Amino acid sequence: MKTILTVALGAALVGASASAAAADANGAFFVNAGVGQAQYHVGRTNDLGFRLDDKDTAGALRFGYAWRVAPAFDLGVEGGYADLGKLVAKYSDGTISSKSDLGATGWLLGANGKYHFEKHAYVSARAGWFRSKEKLEASGFDVAHGQSLGHAGTDGEGDGWYGGVGVGYDFARNFSMGLNYDNYHVKARPEGVTSAVNVGVFSLSAEYRF
Numbered sequence: 250m251k252t253i254l255t256v257a258l259g260a261a262l263v264g265a266s267a268s269a270a271a272a273d274a275n276g277a278f279f280v281n282a283g284v285g286q287a288q289y290h291v292g293r294t295n296d297l298g299f300r301l302d303d304k305d306t307a308g309a310l311r312f313g314y315a316w317r318v319a320p321a322f323d324l325g326v327e328g329g330y331a332d333l334g335k336l337v338a339k340y341s342d343g344t345i346s347s348k349s350d351l352g353a354t355g356w357l358l359g360a361n362g363k364y365h366f367e368k369h370a371y372v373s374a375r376a377g378w379f380r381s382k383e384k385l386e387a388s389g390f391d392v393a394h395g396q397s398l399g400h401a402g403t404d405g406e407g408d409g410w411y412g413g414v415g416v417g418y419d420f421a422r423n424f425s426m427g428l429n430y431d432n433y434h435v436k437a438r439p440e441g442v443t444s445a446v447n448v449g450v451f452s453l454s455a456e457y458r459f
Contacts (some may be wrong), residue, residue: 276316277458279325283429284308285452286337289336289351291455304413305334305353309431314361327375330356331411333433333448334448347389353435353448357411375425376412380400383407383437383444407443410426416452 287307308331317323333353340347359377384404411434417427429452436445 258272259326274428276325276365277315277423278314279456280311281311281327281329281454281456282374283401283454284454285312285429286449287448287450290366290447290449291336300339302337302339304390305331305336307331307448307452309357309450309452310431311357313361315361315419323365324364324432325361326359327361327377328356328358330354331379331450332431333435333450336446347387349385351446352384352444353381354384355379355409355433355435359411365419371417371419371425371427373415373417373429375431377410379409379433381407381410381433381435381437383435407438408433408446409436409445413450417454417456425456427454427456428452429454 257309285307287305289303291303293300297315297381309329310331311327311329313327313329313402315323320325326383331354333355335352338349357377357379359375361373361375363371363373365371383406387401411431413429413431415427415429417425429450431450431452433448433450434445435448438444
């Protein structure tokens, strides 16, 4: 997967540069900030006695450069950081109760494209590499004896990927807002054990170009 993403990103960068040169098109730097709701896709565990809160607030900050490679099409590169919130799992059988939090953050690097319609609306897409970090914390409580069973935590990092699509509107030449859906494949190795989870994020974003 890393090889495929590297090749795809390299091809996008070369294509963007070549197209921009051929079209003698202008480009622009951009900053894009988004906030929304993340959902951790880990399946259902109700039959095991767990209660999941798999939704949390998420945010991402991206910056990069986009080339106008055609009259209505931009192609660019981006880097940034995403905070995907936490997954919370609770368990209780009347004797023992426990709580586990799984949080994910990470740096991203990828390519993006945007097609502009005549009435200032646009559609967009992006994909790339996601250097993700997972942090797991757990605590327990002995209900029968009224005492804590302690607290433990671990974290790990790994190479995943992300991809997304969006729609939006250009309110001015250098400012736009959009609605987006992104999927982050979070992969890490806490305590030497590979962990992978998909996190979907619906978000509202604002972008400024300069």
